[in-house]
Amino acid sequence: MSWRKERSRAERGYHHGNLKEALLQAALGLIAEKGAAGFTFADAARMAGVSPAAPYRHFRDRDELLSSIAQRGFDQFEAVLTSAWDDGRPDTITAFERVGKAYLAFAREEPAFYSAMFESGLPVDLNPTLMAASERAFSVIRAAAERLAALAPPGRPRPPALMMALHIWSMSHGVASLFGRGDAARRKLPMSAEDLLEAEVLIYLRGLGFPTDRRSPSATEQADQRPAGQPSGPWGTPK
Amino acid sequence: MSWRKERSRAERGYHHGNLKEALLQAALGLIAEKGAAGFTFADAARMAGVSPAAPYRHFRDRDELLSSIAQRGFDQFEAVLTSAWDDGRPDTITAFERVGKAYLAFAREEPAFYSAMFESGLPVDLNPTLMAASERAFSVIRAAAERLAALAPPGRPRPPALMMALHIWSMSHGVASLFGRGDAARRKLPMSAEDLLEAEVLIYLRGLGFPTDRRSPSATEQADQRPAGQPSGPWGTPK
């Protein structure tokens, strides 16, 4: 955010000094505000306080700027997920759940990155660098699923880790894009998107035979702030 | 699709005769091709073989055309889901699952409607008519969840139907937007989006205590067409 308030030409002299970064930040702001489709190269230049020709010193075209943002987004996403996973501490299920929450938090806190990564229509699969970054991020979820699968209760078939990873990803993405952001077409929910996703993941894991009876710490902590009759376990009090 | 190939001006005379419909169809084609953001009013007119001013006889502006499409999409979506639910026949779980598949099929077969409805950034909640249509579609899922919840196994807490409905919705939407369409940023899957969603829903329902051991007819039917080692139950053969 440090470049959001641009110094005027007079203040900063002929050379900007940090234009590439300033353009990325400006674009992030614009995407967060108007969506990936509504962001223009010219606007980014304007926000950075620079002539419309200046960005061409740093990016071949609009698409390259957008790709850079997606790239950075995937890297940051990977870091966030890795940190949430924390190598499975204190126990695999708790950590797994934390990954789901981190996913949602990222979508909420970094809507511009999220848009660029998943909703901009960028052909991720045609750009090897971008594809690799996306793959690295997904592999965090996959590795976590791998560890979880290895813990499958004896006597039950062991679920394929890749499938579990895809399931968790789709749940997270679904909740995030339907309910996770404040902008448009939203619906009033009886619970927060976070709680909704947490319950979904817990029920899913239970369906695979994992024990999920213990209350998660965060669910317990949040219970006081909820309206009466709200969930205390994965889906609330029995009726 | 009957209006995709437009008759020339000479062939059809001064009056088009079916312009409103032709514009809707043209817009659907453009949205399917280039996304909701990439569709322009002028382009739709061009595709309909008509001057750029003509559409204004039928739609106040671009947004009204887009809303009409979303509106029609929600209506069609509702019809498809209602028919898939088939009032819970032959049994509630089978029918419920079929709703999930119908969701996915709609997203795949009607990408333009789906985009307009969920990815166009239209402020659905600010347009009462649109909101009502969206609500009617969702209420099909909700009613199905209601029936399913009423069947909860005795001795287990009964899950809130609204939550179940939101979970199913988010799963379907997640799978649909990540894997359900051919256009961009797609990933090679070890199984089809349909199977992925089916397994996800079955595991979820099992997590709620519903019996899901019987093989679904469609899963059995499809088994022959799969590569070796593919799922036969909700998630495949035990390892």
Added chain:
DNA sequence: TGTACATCAGTGAACGCGCGTTCACTGATGTAC
């Protein structure tokens, strides 16, 4: 059945706008000697 007229659904030219992009340029910076 024919005619006058209102209404409807299109035309096509024009507008202002903002965008992406290019170009020759210029001011600032860094480096070789």
Added chain:
DNA sequence: TGTACATCAGTGAACGCGCGTTCACTGATGTAC
């Protein structure tokens, strides 16, 4: 330490383009009598 010069990172004017929108208009259709 000072100077000449290459390089870098900006400028600002200009372009062509397609868009959304408006306007006075006109051809076709339908209806009253």
